[in-house]
Amino acid sequence: MTLDPQADLGRRAWLPCRYCGDNTALYLLDSDVNMIWVQCGRCLRRWWHDTGVGRGRRPEHLFDVA
Ligand SMILES: [Zn+2]
Numbered sequence: 001m002t003l004d005p006q007a008d009l010g011r012r013a014w015l016p017c018r019y020c021g022d023n024t025a026l027y028l029l030d031s032d033v034n035m036i037w038v039q040c041g042r043c044l045r046r047w048w049h050d051t052g053v054g055r056g057r058r059p060e061h062l063f064d065v066a
Contacts (some may be wrong), residue, residue, distance in 0.1 A: 001044040001045070002044065003027070003039065003041070003044060004027065004029050006027075006029045006030070007027035007029060007039055007041075008027065008028070011028040011042070012025045012027055012028070013025075013026050013028065013033060013038075014026075015038075015049070017019050017040040017043065017045070018041065018047060018049075019030065019040065019043050019045050020040060020042050020043050020046075024040055024041060024042045025040075025041035025042075025063065026038040026040055026041065026049070027039045027040075027041060028044065034050060034051050034052065035048050035049065035050055035051070036048070036049050036051055037049075048051065
């Protein structure tokens with residue numbers, strides 16, 4: 001598995017990887033309402049992460065958008 005071409009160094013969040021466990025750089029690949037499609041920068045696995053953000057709010061605030 002390789003880093004997704006959509007992965008952007010400017011859009012990362014330090015969140016626990018569901019596979020690695022530790023806080024690590026997750027790349028924001030896509031988002032839909034309160035779900036974000038992320039890729040772990042360490043193990044390169046991808047999954048939909050539920051941000052728990054309420055409806056109508058965009059989850060991008062979690063990320064440092066350059
Ligand atoms: Zn990981």
